[in-house]
Amino acid sequence: MLGDLVAMLEADGHDVTNHGPHAYDALDDYPVFVLRAAEAVAADDGSLGVVLGGSGNGEQIAANKVTGVRAALCWDEDLARLAREHNDARVISVGARTTDPEVARAMVRAFVATPFSGEARHARRIAMLDAYEADGTLPPLT
Numbered sequence: 001m002l003g004d005l006v007a008m009l010e011a012d013g014h015d016v017t018n019h020g021p022h023a024y025d026a027l028d029d030y031p032v033f034v035l036r037a038a039e040a041v042a043a044d045d046g047s048l049g050v051v052l053g054g055s056g057n058g059e060q061i062a063a064n065k066v067t068g069v070r071a072a073l074c075w076d077e078d079l080a081r082l083a084r085e086h087n088d089a090r091v092i093s094v095g096a097r098t099t100d101p102e103v104a105r106a107m108v109r110a111f112v113a114t115p116f117s118g119e120a121r122h123a124r125r126i127a128m129l130d131a132y133e134a135d136g137t138l139p140p141l142t
Contacts, residue, residue, distance in 0.1 A: 001052060001094075001096045001099075001101055001104055002018070002052055002096075004101055004104075004105070005050060005052075005104065005105065005108055006018055008105055008108070008109070009050075009108070009112070012109070012112075014112065017040060019033050019034075019036040019037040019040065020032075020033045020036075021033055030051075030053050030058055030059050030062060031058075031062045033051075034051045034053075034059045034062040034063050035062055035063075035065070035066065037049050037050075037051055037063070037091070038051070038062070038063040038065075038066035038069045038071065038091060039066055041066075041069055041090050041091055042066050042067060042068040042069050042090075047090070048090055048091065048092075048111065048112055049063070049069075049071075049090060049091040049092070050091070050092050050094065050108055050111075051063055051071065051091055051092070051093050051094070052093075052094050052095075052096045053093070053094075053095065053096065054095060054096060054097045054098075055095040055097065055098055056073045056074075056093040056094050056095035056096075056098070056099075057073060057093075057095070059071075059093045060072065060073040060091075060093035063091045063093065067133060068090075068133075069090050069091055070087055070088060070089045070090055070091070070126075070129070071089060071090070071091035071092070071093050072087060072089040072091070072092060072093065073093045073095070074092050074093070074094065074107050074111070075095070075098070075099060075103075075107075076103065076107065077103075077106050077107055077110045079107075080092055080107040080108070080110040080111040080114070081110050081111070081114045083111065084111055084114035084115065084116060085114055085115075085116065085117045085122075086117065086119075086122045087122070087126065088116035088122070088126055089111075092107065092108060092111040094107065094108070
């Protein structure tokens with residue numbers, strides 16, 4: 001699936017950096033690759049990332065450990081769009097064992113094509129998350 005998504009994104013005109021793995025190995029450790037991908041996204045304000053794993057769960061967790069990255073586990077196009085529109089997610093996590101390749105292509109295309117809405121309620125919530133990430137400030141109870 002990885003090669004297919006890379007080829008699709010390149011054909012769509014996107015610059016792609018593949019942080020690996022470059023060959024499937026069921027015994028490899030996903031944090032080795034996902035943390036590098038998420039670090040690269042965090043370092044480039046305009047970039048987005050795609051991480052793949054068996055279920056996508058561990059990959060989402062790993063990517064979310066990187067400051068400034070919001071990763072969303074998606075399983076359909078609507079979730080991919082909402083991850084960008086509402087959460088300004090910068091990384092989409094896809095479960096390669098649980099997602100049909102055609103669905104994965106559609107999700108990734110929707111993710112990269114959808115901008116953050118900038119809507120006040122969404123920006124306010126993201127600011128709460130950013131503050132917590134920065135210094136542990138809990139949002140006030142309302």
